[in-house]
Amino acid sequence: MSFSEFKDKVFAEAKxxxxxxxxxxxxxxxxTVEILSHALDSYSYSRTAxxxxxxxxxxxxxxxxxESFGDPEGCVKAALDNAACGDLSEHPMNGPCSYPxxxxxxxxxxxxxxxxxxxxxxxxETLALAQDERIDRTDYDSASSVRxxxxxxxxxxxxxxxxxxxFITALSAVAEKDGEVHDAFAFSVGKEALQPKLxxxxxxxxxxxxxxxxxxxxxxxxxxxxxKAMAQLLKAFSPQFSASAAQKGLSPLAGKEGTKIAxxxxxxxxxxxxxxFPRPFDDEGTPSRTTSVIKNGVLLSxxxxxxxAKKAGRASTSNGTRETAASPISVAPSNxxxxxxxxxxxxxLSEMGxxxxxxxxxxxHAGVNFSTGHFSLLASGFTVEKGKIKKPVERITVxxxxxxxxxxxxxxxxxxYLSAPGGSVFAAPSVYIENGLAxxxx
Numbered sequence: 001m002s003f004s005e006f007k008d009k010v011f012a013e014a015k016x017x018x019x020x021x022x023x024x025x026x027x028x029x030x031x032t033v034e035i036l037s038h039a040l041d042s043y044s045y046s047r048t049a050x051x052x053x054x055x056x057x058x059x060x061x062x063x064x065x066x067e068s069f070g071d072p073e074g075c076v077k078a079a080l081d082n083a084a085c086g087d088l089s090e091h092p093m094n095g096p097c098s099y100p101x102x103x104x105x106x107x108x109x110x111x112x113x114x115x116x117x118x119x120x121x122x123x124x125e126t127l128a129l130a131q132d133e134r135i136d137r138t139d140y141d142s143a144s145s146v147r148x149x150x151x152x153x154x155x156x157x158x159x160x161x162x163x164x165x166x167f168i169t170a171l172s173a174v175a176e177k178d179g180e181v182h183d184a185f186a187f188s189v190g191k192e193a194l195q196p197k198l199x200x201x202x203x204x205x206x207x208x209x210x211x212x213x214x215x216x217x218x219x220x221x222x223x224x225x226x227x228k229a230m231a232q233l234l235k236a237f238s239p240q241f242s243a244s245a246a247q248k249g250l251s252p253l254a255g256k257e258g259t260k261i262a263x264x265x266x267x268x269x270x271x272x273x274x275x276x277f278p279r280p281f282d283d284e285g286t287p288s289r290t291t292s293v294i295k296n297g298v299l300l301s302x303x304x305x306x307x308x309a310k311k312a313g314r315a316s317t318s319n320g321t322r323e324t325a326a327s328p329i330s331v332a333p334s335n336x337x338x339x340x341x342x343x344x345x346x347x348x349l350s351e352m353g354x355x356x357x358x359x360x361x362x363x364x365h366a367g368v369n370f371s372t373g374h375f376s377l378l379a380s381g382f383t384v385e386k387g388k389i390k391k392p393v394e395r396i397t398v399x400x401x402x403x404x405x406x407x408x409x410x411x412x413x414x415x416x417y418l419s420a421p422g423g424s425v426f427a428a429p430s431v432y433i434e435n436g437l438a439x440x441x442x
Contacts, residue, residue, distance in 0.1 A: 001069045003051070003151075009072035010053055011155050019057035021076060022093055022154035024283065026050065026325040028146065033114065035121040035141040043114070050325040054093075055079040061089040065326035091307040091329065094285040096157040102288075103275035106190040109145040109165035117143040120169060120196050127200035128173045134211070135204050139183065140172035143193070146422070152285045162280050166421055169193040173203040175211070182210035187420055189276075209382075213392035215441035216383060222355030222436045223398070224348050226381070227417025229358045230428035234268075234336060235419065236368040236375070237402045238426070241268075241293055242319075242331040243308035250371045252403065253299060261299045262406035265341060265431075268294040270303060272318060272334035277421035284320035284329060291317040293336075297407075305331050323423075338428040341412030348413050348432045350387040356439065357382045357389060358398065373402040379439075397440040410434040 001009075007023045014021035027049040034042040050067040053075040062083025064075045121143045129135050149163035170187040184206030188199045225233070239245050246254035253261065272279050272288035281287055284306050292300050304312065305320030308331060321332035343351070358381040367377040376399040383390045413430035 001072075003069055006051070006069035006072050007153055010076055013073045013076040014055060014155055017057075017076065017080065019055045019076075019080065020093060020155045021056075021079075022054040022152065022158075024052045024054065024322065024325060025149075025151040026322075027149040027151075029148075030144065030146050031114070031117070032142055032144040033117050033121055035118070035125050036138075038122065038125065040118055052322070052325050053079045055083055056089070056093065057083055059088045060084070060086050061091050062086060063328060089307075090310055092310055093154050093156055094158045094306070097160065097281070097285060097287050099160060099280040099287050100273060102162070102273055102278040102280050105164045105278070106167070107165070108167040108190050108193065109147065112143075112145055112167060117145065120194065124169060124171050124196035124199050127197050128171060128204045131173075131200060131204035132175070132208055134175045134177045134208060135173055136176040137174050138171060138203075139174055140170065140185070142170050144168045144170075150279075150283070152281075152283070154285075158285045160281055160285055166190075167193050168420065169196070169199055171199050171203040173200070173207045175204070175207040177211065180211060182207045182213070184210070189418075189421060210380070210392050210394065213380065213394040215395045216356070216393055216439065218441050219439060220436045221439050222352050223433045224345075224352055224355065224357045224384070224430055225433065226345070226357060226359045226430045227413070227415050227428050229361050229379070229381075230338065230431050231417050231419055231426045232361045232364060233375070233402065233405070234338060234428055235424070235426040236364045237370050237373070238333050238336055238424070239370045240373070240402070241303050241333070243302040243304045243312060244331040245371075246302055247308055247311060251302075252371070252373055253302065256299050257301060259299060260297050261403060262294055262297040263409045264297050265409050265412045266294055266297050266406055267292070267339040269337050269339060270317065270319065270333050270335065271337060274335035274337065274425075276418055276427075277335060277425050279334065282316075282318045282320040282334070283322040284316070286316045286318045286320055288318045288334070291319075303331050303333060305329055333424045333426070335425045335427065337416075338412070338431075340414050340416055340429045342414055343411055344414050345430050346387075348411055348430055349384055349389065351411060352384060352432055352434070353387055355384050355436070356393065357384050361398070373404075375400060375402060395441070398437045399440070400437050405433065405437070408433045408435040
């Protein structure tokens with residue numbers, strides 16, 4: 001049975017049983033090649049095509065997920081059984097919608113065959129090893145081609161789909177000399193992924209810059225968080241901006257819309273139409289719209305799906321999300337962007353004078369409490385003296401409160417780091433925090 005036939009039979013059975021129904025389908029293909037020691041180490045192809053049937057009857061929602069389209073009537077019955085066990089729901093369904101045009105997608109993946117992907121990964125490894133005699137090996141080297149389709153339809157007349165593709169290369173270079181070992185990871189997306197020299201240069205350069213790294217004395221330091229580090233913090237604390245978390249009492253931002261929560265230099269936008277990874281609608285079929293979350297330090301809006309929006313008496317911000325097709329609807333960012341400022345990194349360094357440039361954070365799975373805002377994270381980077389980058393730094397811990405950090409951002413740079421596409425994307429420029437952060441070192 002085709003998916004179209006499955007959907008029609010689901011709707012017919014739902015009508016017969018007196019309920020509304022919705023079918024959400026996601027079809028993803030992933031082809032990845034990995035290189036190790038100048039040879040193909042692994043070749044993997046996976047495809048996941050699954051559909052979630054959602055029914056609404058007597059004020060209750062029920063879900064059932066399937067990867068087999070052979071029993072549509074059984075899927076409706078299973079979803080109704082699940083609805084009978086659930087609480088009364090205020091989760092609406094969309095009717096017919098019109099959708100915005102999205103930027104033209106990157107077609108790099110469409111034109112790449114397996115042999116081409118292998119050649120790119122081999123070139124990246126060769127070029128990384130040629131960067132410097134201290135580059136000893138690569139411990140990860142891959143090229144991936146991903147194609148995806150999202151489809152949603154329901155008995156209220158909604159029907160929409162979109163698709164796209166991604167091409168990503170990734171490399172981890174290992175540098176070693178006199179027993180000192182450092183590694184660094186880099187990735188490239190789209191047409192940039194066709195430049196293995198650029199990828200090799202990034203990974204090798206990051207690894208080589210770590211030689212001689214040591215902790216600094218404990219204390220409070222003026223800090224510049226480079227784009228990657230700031231994007232990591234945005235990702236870790238993004239649940240604070242979920243209206244679902246706020247309505248459950250899990251976000252310190254509950255009830256703070258319209259109030260100042262950050263410095264004037266901070267503006268954050270959620271933009272599902274951003275060209276890096278655009279989508280015309282969210283996982284509820286709500287048309288994509290750009291949301292100004294923070295503007296010049298003022299919290300203007302949390303992120304909503306249809307359920308949280310109804311509870312708040314407002315419209316969805318098009319942030320209804322399913323982690324997988326099997327998952328219930330939640331709230332998550334699309335492209336969550338800390339807007340750029342005007343100074344380049346050199347300008348931020350000059351403004352700071354002496355302090356620390358933090359390039360990367362780790363331990364975010366354990367060192368962050370988004371509901372309170374506290375963080376204590378391993379960090380690495382460089383000392384800065386008189387506006388110039390000096391010695392590499394590692395084995396330090398930075399700690400603080402996320403809301404205090406947002407309030408203490410003095411300047412925002414004009415660079416922009418973008419996390420890997422897929423799901424939510426987090427983007428941030430470098431930021432200068434004059435009041436500094438507490439650092440634990442020697």
